[in-house]
Amino acid sequence: MDISRLVEEAFFAKKAAYAPYSGFKVGAALLAASGRVFHGCNVENASYGLSVCAERVAVFNAVSAGERCFKAIAVVSDSEEYCRPCGACRQVISEFGSDILIVMADNKGNFEVKKISELLPYSFTLA
Numbered sequence: 198m199d200i201s202r203l204v205e206e207a208f209f210a211k212k213a214a215y216a217p218y219s220g221f222k223v224g225a226a227l228l229a230a231s232g233r234v235f236h237g238c239n240v241e242n243a244s245y246g247l248s249v250c251a252e253r254v255a256v257f258n259a260v261s262a263g264e265r266c267f268k269a270i271a272v273v274s275d276s277e278e279y280c281r282p283c284g285a286c287r288q289v290i291s292e293f294g295s296d297i298l299i300v301m302a303d304n305k306g307n308f309e310v311k312k313i314s315e316l317l318p319y320s321f322t323l324a
């Protein structure tokens with residue numbers, strides 16, 4: 198699958214975003230080595246701190262389906278700026294490999310790609 202298709206998948210995932218508090222809808226699409234794509238959206242809560250980002254929902258969705266090997270994750274929002282994963286999501290993505298590509302897109306579908314190891318150098322691991 199090419200990267201722009203993965204970005205389209207992330208826009209599809211964003212449709213399910215539940216963001217009544219921030220109004221900031223985010224979608225993520227995670228490409229597994231198997232070729233399967235897993236979607237995630239942000240899910241907010243009235244107890245704000247319980248809200249979960251789209252990227253982590255996508256990772257947990259994939260891992261709970263038995264996937265552990267990932268190639269890339271695309272992240273989109275309605276912003277004109279590229280959507281950057283937060284620190285917590287960077288750590289969660291890092292758990293599954295340092296070469297995973299992070300595709301950060303704007304609301305028009307333009308994107309920038311970095312490896313997770315560039316976005317979170319010296320990540321915490323038990324290795």
Ligand code: THU
Nearest residue numbers: 219221223239250251281282283
């Ligand atoms: N959010 C994400 O889902 N992913 C990001 O990369 C950045 C932030 C969500 C969390 C919250 O629901 C909303 O965006 C505003 O911070």
